[in-house]
Amino acid sequence: MNTPLTTRHLFDYGTTYFRSQGIVSRQASGATRTTFGEIGDRVRRLASGLRALGVRQGDRVGTVMWNDQAHLESYFAIPCMGAVLHTINFRMTSEHLSHVINHAGDRVLIVDRSLWPQIAAIRETLKTVTAILLTGPAPGSDPDRTLDYETLIAESSPEFAFPDLDEDSPMGLCYTSATTGPPKGVLYSHRALYLHSMTLGLANTLGLSADDTLLPIVPMFHVNAWGLPFAAFWLGAKIVLPGPSPHPEDLLDLLQREKVTLAAGVPTVWLGLARELMKRPTPLNLRLAVSGGSAVPQSLIRLYEETLGIPFLHAYGMTETSPLVTVARLRPHHRELSYDEQLTIKASQGIPVPGLTFRLERDGQEVSWTGNDAGEICLKGPWIADGYYRDQGSSTPVRDGWFHTGDVATVTAEGYVHLLDRTTDLIKSGGEWISSVDLENALMAHPAVFEAAVVGVPHPVWDERPLAFVVLKDGCEVSKEELFASLAPRYARWQWPDDILFVPEVPKSSVGKFLKRALREQYRTYFTNPRE
């Protein structure tokens, strides 16, 4: 039968078969506990309330919220009523925030009170917003022309009839997090979300199921927390939401108290948590620490698996790909390899998940999978974007039917992807390519190094040369010479950075990725101008 693949099925299934499954939402004042069944009632009330505010099918509703219960309610109410859930990255600059809300044409905004200052600052620039709902602990009085989310829920009917929707209609909208340029909008269809959610449950990927307790540390505005809340609700996993500004101590408490089995975040989050775990060894139930969003250093995987005894899974994706593209799981025959050899596979981006077709391309030609030849990752599949939202077409990423990711990689004969760099981060030195990710990995393998970032900086002779930035672990010291010596066994002299600078921290993007654009800009003249 040709039944449409829509978000409503995920919601109906979760509220029918997992009514009593729990949702824990951390607040500044403690945690609230509820169930899928109770949420179901509130989701329908929210949909009734939004309809009363004038939200119709196809309208965009923006969320400026933490990972919490109200956000989860919006995740289902907005798409199930046929509107479009626009999750907004509140760590963007005011200029970008105003731009994405106007560009999306959001009709209603749902804003956490603790994030209100960001919206208050741009309120007068918003052209399409007709109502603002405030969530979170209520202070004495709210700003003018805003409504209280809880009052709306209490006063709205729980009898909302969700419409039958076309599976190709839009359910969500995310903007890229602007690591490399201005944010661009990506629209997700119900069909894309459905198939992507199903994929997260496959044993070959994350194997998410009703046996799990999920902690999405990745923000719900960052590619829908990688789609995990949708999949967890459908598949009946208990959901633990970390709430406002979770620090590593808060995360560790939640992991322990709620017996979390699967948590997901970017490498910097895992690094911070590892530091906390070393200070405060705590027995955990984690069956999988999932890391994505940027390359993961081998040293971090080793720390989790060998020292802390927690299995670590590396995944790769992007906003334009919903995001899941690849996961790095070992195959049975890899288990006969030494741990060091296994680590090379675990730190690769892995193989594409079922449903996607993959091609490596250079100058329009397919590149073979030799493990050495580099090319751009190109993809086809039901949850890959075919363009940007309300874009003039100038930057279309789809050519000849393939989505061009802008990521450069090599692929082993078995299909394991080793991402070298984004095209913008790849260092082009005298006609050769140097992978900044590889060098960072090697530097971070040194026991004194906490973080390392490498960027290409203009050079009068070689076009570009690598420049490294190193953050040392607390109380550790190491000289430049020692770090160069640690690169010597694996890298030819010309591949070494020309200089290593010790810095207190590496600048990070709003979702915790190294902000290499900022480093490149700041050190643009490092090799061209004589230094003082």
Ligand code: ADP
């Ligand atoms: P932005 O492009 O603004 O950072 P995204 O979150 O969509 O927003 O970033 C996707 C990009 O992040 C990918 O194209 C890739 O360059 C990088 N990335 C994501 N996951 C990984 C990973 N596991 N390893 C290396 N790079 C990654």
